[in-house]
Amino acid sequence: MRRILLIVAMLLLAAAPAMAVVTVNARHIGFPLKTGITCDTVEVNYVCGASEKVRAFALEITVDNGFTISAVKDFNKGENTATTKGYGIFPGKFRDVINAQTPNWVDPCYNPIAPAADTDANGTGLGTNKVILELGSLYVDTNAPTTSGILCRLLVSTNGRTAIDCNLGIAVNATRGGVVLEDGNSLAVGTALVLNAGPKVSFPKKFPCWAPFTVQYPEWLSVWEPNCWAGTYLVGDANWRTQCWGDNDGKYEGPLNKYRVYTSDYTRLQQAWAKKATQLRAGFTVGVKDGNWMCADSDHKYEGPLNKYRVYTSDYTRMTAAWAKKDTQLRMPPFGWCPQ
Secondary structure, eight states: OHHHHHHHHHHTSOOOEEOOOEEEEEEEOSSSOOTTOOTTEEEEEEEEOSSOOEEEEEEEEEEOTTOEEEEEESOOOBSOOSSOOSOBBOHHHHHHHOOSSSOOTTOTTOOSBOOTTSTTOTTOSTTBSEEEEEEEOOOOTTOOOOSEEEEEEEEEEOTTOSOOEEOEEEEEOGGGTSEEETTSOEEOBTTTEEEEEOSOEEOOSSSOOSTTTGGGHHHHHHTTOOGGGGOOSSSSOGGGTTGGGTOOSOOOBSGGGOBSSSHHHHHHHHHHTTOOHHHHHHTOSSOGGGOSGGGGOOSOSOBSGGGOBSSSHHHHHHHHHHTTOBHHHHTSTTSSSOOO
16 A cells, blocks of 8 residues: 555645646536536536646635535545546545555545645635645556546535525645646646636525425426425525415414414415316416415425325315414424425
8 A cells, every 4th residue: 555655645745837738617516406416516527638637636616605615525535446437535634534554435534625734724624615625546557537527516505694696716726736647747727727617606596495495496496486485494585484384375364463374374275275286377366476376385295186286185284283373383393394
């Protein structure tokens, strides 16, 4: 394993500029929602447009507007093999986590985020608005990384703020050599190296795009994006924060106007009962995105015979559970977040 230690030592050294054409992108891929991707996802990838191969990447990824980077995933780990080729050597975490004689590449602490205690990394890391990525390759024979691929994916958090988008930034980390070729030379930004960031990390303006709501996002799009589905206790229209419990009119009613779920909600449930989505859409009197009949669908699912109905038994069950309850009661367990 001496070669591992030698390569790691090389990756920690900055190098002289060289000429090649490499593009590194940090891009928001999570919205509109794609299969298997949540809308808080930023992908960091690379494309080599010349014959040179990159040995290591040292990059700085940033967000603004009060957002933070909450997690890193989908990165290669360890030495390259014939079937797994990428950048899986992370110098700082290798030093802190990996035993070179018996490396445990699946250690959950082993990831490409530079340790916060390392040179110029203070104040960065997961949970902040900036991460430093350290990624190198280790291989023999024909197992070099491919000329293009994904380095990792990062998850971005709004931290409950009302801001719905942020700027995404990318830069090289000069202390760690930036983007380094096989010969140990660094690429100069703007000539041999192109860095692209964007578009903005944009969360849907209305529908919450994090668990447990993420799985419902495609469903929301399919029924013409009713605003009433989009209320939560963190963001969204306050009038619709209890819609998932049968509050389909978005209003207080009952004695002293204290109840969120009461008689007018039940009336709407009856009017929408056992109807298909197209029937409910035809019943909108104010406009699709202003709510109305689709708001009686509190579980946001099809059900009933052949799964054709938007409003059926589970919607009624939710309404009866929340009947004649105050807003404060619906913020407490077992209520609160809408169940799936």
